[in-house]
Amino acid sequence: FAAEPGVAGRLPALERRYQELAARAERRRQDLQDALSLYTMRSEADACGLWVGEKEQWLHAMHVPDKLEDLEVVQQRFETLEPEMNNLASRVAAVNRIADQLLATDQRNQESIRATREKLNVRWERFRALADQKKEALTSALNIQNYHLECNETTSWMREKTKVIESTQGLGNDLAGVMALQRKLSGMERDLEAIQGKVRDLRAEAEKLAAEHPEQAPGIQDRLSAIETVWEELCRSLRRREESLGEASKLQGFLRDLAAFQAWLSRTQTAVASEDVPATLAEAERLLSQHESIRKEIAHYGDDYRSTRAVGREVTRGQTDAQHVFLHQRLEALDTGWEELGRMWENRHQLLSQAFAFQLFLRDSKQVEGVLSTQEYALSHTEMPSTLPGAEASVKKHEDFMATMEANGERVQGLVATGRKLVAEGSLHADKVQETVDSVESRHQRNRDMAQELLGRLRDNWELQRFLQDGQELTLWINEKMLTAQDVSYEEARNLHTKWQKHQAFAAELAANKGWLEKMEKEGQQLQAAKPELGPVATEKLSALRALWEELESTTRTKARRLFDANRAELCAQSCAALR
Numbered sequence: 001f002a003a004e005p006g007v008a009g010r011l012p013a014l015e016r017r018y019q020e021l022a023a024r025a026e027r028r029r030q031d032l033q034d035a036l037s038l039y040t041m042r043s044e045a046d047a048c049g050l051w052v053g054e055k056e057q058w059l060h061a062m063h064v065p066d067k068l069e070d071l072e073v074v075q076q077r078f079e080t081l082e083p084e085m086n087n088l089a090s091r092v093a094a095v096n097r098i099a100d101q102l103l104a105t106d107q108r109n110q111e112s113i114r115a116t117r118e119k120l121n122v123r124w125e126r127f128r129a130l131a132d133q134k135k136e137a138l139t140s141a142l143n144i145q146n147y148h149l150e151c152n153e154t155t156s157w158m159r160e161k162t163k164v165i166e167s168t169q170g171l172g173n174d175l176a177g178v179m180a181l182q183r184k185l186s187g188m189e190r191d192l193e194a195i196q197g198k199v200r201d202l203r204a205e206a207e208k209l210a211a212e213h214p215e216q217a218p219g220i221q222d223r224l225s226a227i228e229t230v231w232e233e234l235c236r237s238l239r240r241r242e243e244s245l246g247e248a249s250k251l252q253g254f255l256r257d258l259a260a261f262q263a264w265l266s267r268t269q270t271a272v273a274s275e276d277v278p279a280t281l282a283e284a285e286r287l288l289s290q291h292e293s294i295r296k297e298i299a300h301y302g303d304d305y306r307s308t309r310a311v312g313r314e315v316t317r318g319q320t321d322a323q324h325v326f327l328h329q330r331l332e333a334l335d336t337g338w339e340e341l342g343r344m345w346e347n348r349h350q351l352l353s354q355a356f357a358f359q360l361f362l363r364d365s366k367q368v369e370g371v372l373s374t375q376e377y378a379l380s381h382t383e384m385p386s387t388l389p390g391a392e393a394s395v396k397k398h399e400d401f402m403a404t405m406e407a408n409g410e411r412v413q414g415l416v417a418t419g420r421k422l423v424a425e426g427s428l429h430a431d432k433v434q435e436t437v438d439s440v441e442s443r444h445q446r447n448r449d450m451a452q453e454l455l456g457r458l459r460d461n462w463e464l465q466r467f468l469q470d471g472q473e474l475t476l477w478i479n480e481k482m483l484t485a486q487d488v489s490y491e492e493a494r495n496l497h498t499k500w501q502k503h504q505a506f507a508a509e510l511a512a513n514k515g516w517l518e519k520m521e522k523e524g525q526q527l528q529a530a531k532p533e534l535g536p537v538a539t540e541k542l543s544a545l546r547a548l549w550e551e552l553e554s555t556t557r558t559k560a561r562r563l564f565d566a567n568r569a570e571l572c573a574q575s576c577a578a579l580r
Helices: 005-061 067-105 112-167 173-212 214-243 246-271 282-317 323-380 388-424 429-484 495-532 532-579
Strands: none
Touching: 005 067, 005 112, 067 112, 067 282, 067 429, 112 173, 214 282, 246 323, 282 323, 323 388, 323 429, 388 429, 429 495, 429 532, 495 532
């Protein structure tokens, strides 16, 4: 059928209709997809709107309660609302994405799509604003209720402490009573510091809440005033109790000072008793600085110690009851602790000083070992130049290198001296220090020996290159003269006598310069005798020079003989011609 006349003409029409059908099918698929997306968007938007409507009703109906318990219940409901809002936010975002896709593909429902999206977004933003407003109101109410609760608790706390102070009225008539009172009032002072901080925090909170809720500012300030009144009453009660002690106040002050000094002594001993060993130079510097500040602090407390000790002797003089005996024992323990603190500080200072010196030694040893490694690399990678200028420059460079080595040798000796001092002082790291000192000394000496040996070899190479350079110059001169000796222009029967005379002068020049070769041979023999390892090179060069010189002399003699024969033949020919 393909050969039929009408078949070929119908194929383009069929292909065109197939393409039109495919395009319509694609448009239909896109229309159906858009319709499905549109219905999905509307369905999801309606579901979101329904949820928002339900929650809006709850928020509008919600009133902020006055009781703390009710506020906590409402707060819990808000805490469950937040995850739901986060979930709904993702659903609203999905609706907006679908709307953007539809606006790009669906041209028939543009207005409907925009209206649905705008309506959902407006309701969602309005709901979020309402939720934030309600949450802010709830938070403010909670802050106020918590403020009132903290005011009540602080008031109860201060009144309890006031009762404790008033309960000490029967104490303070003898040493036992004063000591018991001192213990109570010492704990009371710490409590009062905490209460004072709490009152300060409540004062700042009251100012903040009054600024945020002006309508409730009077009530907030009234509670603060009540708190400050109770606080002042507590302070007055404590002052009255201290003033009522009369003669016992001096004893109470001594006991308080003694307790404070013993507490400081215990803390300082704990700090000085640290066994931490610094692992770096910076840490050693820091610990040593801290330890020095402790020494200054100890010196500062020296007056307090002597004052407390003097008052203690006065209080316990002539007293034999159990309480005074116990106090005397505390004073003896104080003396022992003070002396022990001095010894502990010295021991710790010695340890830290050794650790600091060791860290300095480690730092310097790393630097010196780096220098030694650089020297070792340079010594092991120096090559023998093969030219006279290179050999001379290499010797000069190595001499400069050795001068630098000598300068660095002072650093090595300083490090070794420091290390030996640390070992002699019994450093904790004496083994490590001694090992480093031995290693540095050994490497330094080995580098010096290698440098000296290398200098000798470089100088030998310099002499060898100078000998080879002289030999090369003589070789060039011999080759130049060889060209003259090999000239055969004497075969032409012209000016033979003149050429003979020139050759006689050339031979005389060779004889005069034979001392050059003899000098080279003498230098070569001296070089072989002084440096046997250079003998093969010198011998080879001298052999080559002798061979060239002998060849030059042989060529010169041959040329002289031929010139002489040619000249004699020419003279004979001239004589024969004259006879004819």
